[in-house]
Amino acid sequence: MEFSFPPEAERFRAEVQAFLADQLTAEVLAATREGTIHAPAMHKAMGELGWLRAAVPAELGGGGRDPLELAVLVEELQLAGAPFDAMAVTIIVAIVLLVHGSEFCKHNIVPGMLEGDLLGCFGYSEPESGSDVAAARTRAVRDGDEWIINGSKMWTTLAHIADYVLLLTRTDPDVAKHRGLTFFVVPLDLPGIEIQAVHTMGTERSNATFYDDVRLPDRYRVGEINGGWEVMKTALKYERGVTGGQLPSPPVIDAAISWIRTQSMPDGSAMLDDPTVRETLLRAMIDVEVCRSLAYHTASLASSGVMFGVEGSMTKLFSSEAYKRHCQELQDLLGPDGLLTHHNADAPLGGLVEEHVRHSPVTTIYGGTSEISRNLIAEMHLGLPRNR
């Protein structure tokens, strides 16, 4: 086996690092603390550099950047603690439109998304359906050349700043649940759409969105009528592809170590010399190398033209569970000071560890819960009977 990146990818890494040194200022990071995990100027700059288009496979008309280079991009964004959720989601929406969308969508929506001018968000979950995503009840009913949409969506994160929502609807309630679904890409400024904030313990703002007799021309339909599940499969496939590199822990570990280096134990010895402190840090660092190895594996498979499946679930499961564990253990190492939020001038590392402790629980839920990941691994990797 061979675990080094090709020279082009390392050159691109240097380019990304220089970009982040320039763009990811303290002000940009501070702005994300208000709850919207997005950096508009940085996103637009990436669009202008062609990085968003480059992330789209060549066969779909994108730049077809080598998945190893995409892995480098995601790795550097994560190591720097840069917000990139909106980037990843928008790229996936653009890919879904290129695969399944109408000519209208391909020509009027996708270019703006890939240039960094338009943002997309996901509209899959509903108040009564999360992991059971195919149970969606938001109704779309045909009326001539238009559709009338009624229903509500949960966890439409970024909807308050996004231009379009990739909306999963039910178009036939009388067939098996997977067979009566249709996707639309819906402009969020249409009459009848209401966006309500859902505030979270991680400070991150999500949304509930409500659709009340929203009228939408058929050219916004994505994929076949009642063919929504095929579209869903494309979205999930590229969700694993684009966001394959999962490495959220290193900025938190780095921060904790730099603070611990300044601290003494009650007996005057250095805190970093304490064996239990060291063991906690080292176990987290080992997990990081495991995450890195798993992420390199998926990137390497994708680069060699293999569309991976269960490997993406394994990476997601391990890295999110590890991240959540690390955050709590690192906060514990900081002691009572670890409780202090960034509102306190003397919070360790500006409250960074504390913020991650509140953010981390969502990562084992969104993008496929740990339980769904385990189901998929048991079924696809181990060949055990389907169980849900």
Added chain:
Amino acid sequence: MRTIFNADDEAVHDAFADFFAKESPMEAVRAAEPLGFDRRIWEALAAIGATGMSLPSDVGGADAALATVAVVAEVFGAALAPVPMIEHTVASRLLHQVAPTHPDIRAVVNGSQIATLALRPPMAGNDATLVPAGAVADIVLALVGDQIVCTCNDAPGISARNTGDLPIANRCLDDAVVLGAAGSLFERAVDEWRALTAVAYAGLARRVLEITVGYVQQRQQFGVAVGTFQAVQHGLADASTRAEGARLLAHRAVWALDTNRRDASRLAAMALVFAAETGRFAADRALQYHGGYGYAEEYDVQLFHRRATAWILQLGGPSTELRRLGTIEFGRQTAIKETHPKEPANRKTHNADANRGSI
């Protein structure tokens, strides 16, 4: 970046998977207990050139990279083969490094002499205790101070009875001769042992999970196969996820050693700790999902469970390895001082730079 075996690796993998299936079935593993060594299997391994494959061809080896040995170590680990393949490999590489003209070098490479190393340096004047493969090795290398010494006294032929039925034994170093002063070469050999043992653990974990996945689809309780229960499925999914991570990290550590990356030693220690704990976790889940039968001697799971417990302990437990890793990452622990000088809070500490260098 290539995280899968290439065609050559696949050929080696398949050949050795066949070899261990034929020469070292579970009956042979059982029959070799409690010594943990089967000379017939060792001789068969030597006959196909596996005992010195990574040594230079001018001493009878095959110039193979450590990565090729790792391909073998994975199937070796899955088979629990009762032969000291990893100890012999790293000891013979060390012997060749420190004493390339040693009179026994060809005998070691062709396997007619078994070599090993005392992983833990003995105190000067003392025996080397609980040496891996010490019960059967003809040549034992040890680090005393900064001296690499070698003894060729008779192997005891019996092991100190132990959890994993491994051929560990004390070896007297009174007649040891000094080969050279090169502690760093010895450290490198132990790092190779760490990385190859990590790969073997990954093989063990994968195999014990395969056995268990088969079992839970057969075993019926409450009228259905126990493998249909989510509680069982999720434990197996967690264990197999960790096994995949352990396998990739172990092969990455071997690659780092082969290419002399500066983080090779760090990765070898990390790979060993993670793989050992993963092997133990997988064996624990396997035993649990076999129910009472997993505890029974008659079933193979206990063979895996005991070796998963034992392999890393030939060097030291995970906490011992973590203490050493802490020295690599953070430096030696300093003595208690009256006041500890404060360091700037923004000092770059986590070795992200070292990681960068490695990828």
